[in-house]
Amino acid sequence: MLKILKGCGLAIVLTAGWSTVCAGVGVDEQAATYTRQYVQEIIGKFRHIPTPHAVEELIPVEVGGIQQWISVRGRDRRNPVLLFIHGGPGSPEMPTSWLYQGPWEEYFTVVQWDQRGAGKTSTINNPEIVTPTITMDRMVADGEEMVSLLRKRYNKEKIFILGHSWGTVMGLKIAEHHPEWLHAYIGMGQAINGPQNEQVGYAFALRSAKEAHNLQAIEELTAISPYPSPDGPTPLEHIVTQRKWLGYYGGMTWGRTSFDYEANVPLLSPDYTDDDLASSSQATMYSLIQLIPALSKLSLDGITKIECPIFIFAGRYDYATPSEIAAQWFKGLTAPQKKLFWFESSAHMMQLEQPGKLLMHLVQDIRPLAADVGDVAPEISKSE
Incomplete structure (x- = not known):
């Protein structure tokens, strides 16, 4: 209640x-x-899009041999498609996006996708069958199938991809494999090198704890040293400890000591049922366990050329996927167009921390790539 x-x-x-x-x-x-249902109905009615060319779908589609849920929303289907690839692994953005996504829908047809083993997708599939298939290669293949499906379903030659955190691994690989499918790729909290990510984040947390004379934090962080583990995947409980103190000192959301402020937002999502919420919580753990070995060895440093425009949204205080690593890699990257945008008051959650700045860059700096080839709603293109 x-x-x-x-x-x-x-x-x-x-x-x-x-x-x-x-x-x-x-x-x-x-x-x-x-009741929660009543509040969800209020939010759902407010979000309804009454425009003549609106897109407002919440549907399962077949991708990778299973049913996977997408939310597709926009005020005019003639606008470019923007696929948000969420992070985690296993942390869907769909139940949180109602907070900030509304303004995006004036300029894009926005697709939120609950990946294999996440959110609503986990609700309608047997975890005993799906969990063993949660591998990096399979997830990237799912992403490629999803892009193909969206291009066909919404009659688009190209779309935009916005990857966040773990989603940047999938997004960057799709951009590398199929640049001809994309107006541009946007990496937000771009992951490049797994071991370096963990090293830099751990050093930040321990340094911050020592500066604050936080004996509990120092003790817990010292106990998991060396971090990350030099001999194989880092135990999940060590990662949880590192993230706990990294988050406490603002490396996840700048200026906040935890992620609790976001934890209850999905409860009000008009797109999620009780079963979705319960399944999502369990599925996150399954996804992490499945993908930690691959992420512990992740190295995208070898990607030195992308043949479509690429943009990076970098939180100045991001220590979950440290921006300094992505920025250094980005300097050596060759692309037909590229630019890195710093979010000076953000850590890892730019869509929640600086939603206005994020929208501004999407509309002013990135959407024109679609406008240049006529992939925008006529009413809006005239005003531009």
Whole structure:
């Protein structure tokens, strides 16, 4: 159940341990309780797109021999398609995207995709069958099939890909293999080298802990040294410890000590059922366990040429996929057009930390590549 405190603006309070105080308002007298379903319906109705050429689909499609869910939303289907490839592994963006994606939908047809072993896709597939197939090669192949499907379904010669975190591994490989399919590739929190990512992130967390004289953090981080493990994949519990303190010192979201602020956002998603939420939580762990060995050895340093435009969104304080590593790699990359944009007040979650700046770059710097070849809605292209 959700409790709404009248007189406090739009303060939504989850009764599972959250509370709020509104000066001058008697909570007992002014409180009303609503079901999660009711709040989801409110958000869903608000998000409805009533325009003549709208795209508003939430559907499973066959990719890689299984059913995989996509959300496709846009105010005009004549706009370019933007496929968001989420991170994790196993951390779908679909149930969170309702917070920030609305403005994107004026300029793009935005596709959120719950990957193999994630979110709604995990709900409708047998985990005993799907989990063993969660490999890097299979996931990249899924991504290529998804791009082909979207190009055909929405009658597009090319689309945009925006990869985030783990999704940048898939996105960069698709851009390398099939640049002719893309207006451009955008990497947000670009991963390049797994061992270096972990080393730099660990050093940041330990350095920050020592500067703060945080004895608990120092003890826990020292206990997992050497990090990452030099002799094979790093144990998941060591990764969890590193991420715990990396996040505490702002390396995941700058200025915040945890990721708790985002944790309950999916509860209000109009696209997710109770079963989706339950399956997603379990599936994340399965995906991590399956992919950690490959990610521990990840090296994309050998990719020195991409034959389509490429853009990097880099959080200045990102230590989950440290921006300094991506920026150094990007200097040596050859592409027909490339540019790196720094997000000076962000760490790893730019879509939540600086959503306005992200939208500005998508519309002003990246969308014109589609406009130049007529892949935009006529009404908008005239105003541009």
